[in-house]
Amino acid sequence: MARIHHLNCISTCPLGGWLMDGISRSAFERGRLTCHCLLVELHNCLVLVDTGLGRRxxxxxxxxxxxxxxxxxxxxxxxxxxxxxxxxxLGFDPRDVRHIVLTHLDFDHAGGLDDFPWAQVHMMAVEHDYAMQQRTWMDRQRFRPQQWSTRDSWHTYTPIGGDRWFGFQHVKPLQDLSSDIAMIPLPGHTFGHAGVAVRRDAADWLLMAGDAYFYHEEMRIDAPHCTPGLRFYQWMLEKDRLARFDSQRRLRHLAHEPNGVRVCCAHDLIEFEALAGRPASVAATPPAHTPASTMPAAVPLTMHTQGNLHG
Incomplete structure (x- = not known):
């Protein structure tokens, strides 16, 4: 089981104010969105889910x-x-971040990769392959090779085979990690977009859905709602609209089933503050007990490749 720390790795302040975030005072000021990342404590290492924007x-x-x-x-x-x-x-040694799991390669999710050059990076193969092509003008704005100095340590996963997880197929346990963390394909925003599921205890999971949705009210079963600005932003960046809508539909039903799964996205300030228990403008601070500054040497973990991850 894992302990999760919620990190806002640099807020973005988009044009449009409340048309974007739903909480700013007007549409003529800058809004505020989070770059919600997870720092996961496992028994022998730390894992980052997305990296936000980095020091460079x-x-x-x-x-x-x-x-x-x-x-x-x-x-x-x-x-x-x-x-x-x-x-x-938080009191950790950054070198204990031995794995990074990416929902996708957009600049505001992959910017911190350079800060952890020793970490193994996990992503969907479709995401890697498409981002590398730099095919369109928008691709060249959002997928930034300047942030990819660690490419030699990237490990990719194909959307073939894998496990089932609460009705989702082709779920990928991660190389050299336990089955407490897995990637769930959630295409649409990008072709290789994925969610990352983390088991918090025996019957409790957190699913970081990345940019599969942007606004908490999109997860309402009855009359899901998104702010006009974020609705436009999602349309502007989507790679496959039908796949994006299907991913949102499946997430919506997952979030409302009595299954012990909490769903969150990357950019919703209200979700972040509810999970982190602090304002999004405040950096993480150490918990009541101070963790050790170093962790045990890495021990290879058996991949769970068959059956149901939650079974």
């Missing part, structure tokens, strides 16, 4: 990020909010 993005955003997105979402560049700095603030 903070130090030199113009060389790493596109002018288009810098103007549109205006990240709040604060070094103390990077995943690396928050891992340190």
């Amino acid at each position: 993005d903070v130090a030199d955003p113009a060389s790493r990020l596109s002018k288009f997105f810098l103007g549109l979402v205006k990240p709040e560049f604060r070094d103390e909010m990077t995943a690396y700095r928050q891992v340190v603030a």
Whole structure:
């Protein structure tokens, strides 16, 4: 079982105010969205789920990020909010982050990869292959090779075979990790977009759905709702609309079944603050007990490749 720390790895402040986040005072001010990442404590290592924007993005955003997105979402560049700095603030050694699991390769999810060059990075093969092609103008704005110095340590997974997990198929346990963490294909926002499920205890899972949805009210069974600005933003970035709507439909039903699964997304401030128990503008702080500064040497774990992960 795993312990989870919730990290906001640099807020973005998009044009449109309440048209985007639903809580700003007007549409003429900048809104506020999170880059919700997870730091997962396993018995022998730490695992990051997404990395948000990283220290190199903070130090030199113009060389790493596109002018288009810098103007549109205006990240709040604060070094103390990077995943690396928050891992340190929690009392851990960053070198104990031995694995990073990506929902997808958008710039605001992969920016911190460079801060953990020793970590093995896990993603869907379709995501890797498409992002590498840099096929369209928008692809070149969102998928930033400047953030990919760790490509030699990337490990990819095909959407073939795998397990079933609460009705989802082709679920991938991760190489050298226990079956307490798995990738669930949730295509649409990108072709290889995935959710990441983390088992918190025997009957309790958290599913980080990344950008499969953006606003908490999209998970309502009756009359799901998204703010106009985020509805447009999702349309602008979607790679497969039918797949995106299907992923949202399946997540919506999962979130309302009595199955012990909590669903969250990457950019909703209300969800983040409910799970983290602190304002999104505040970096993570150590828990009541101080964790050890180093963890045991890595021990290979058996992959769970057959049967049901929750069975």
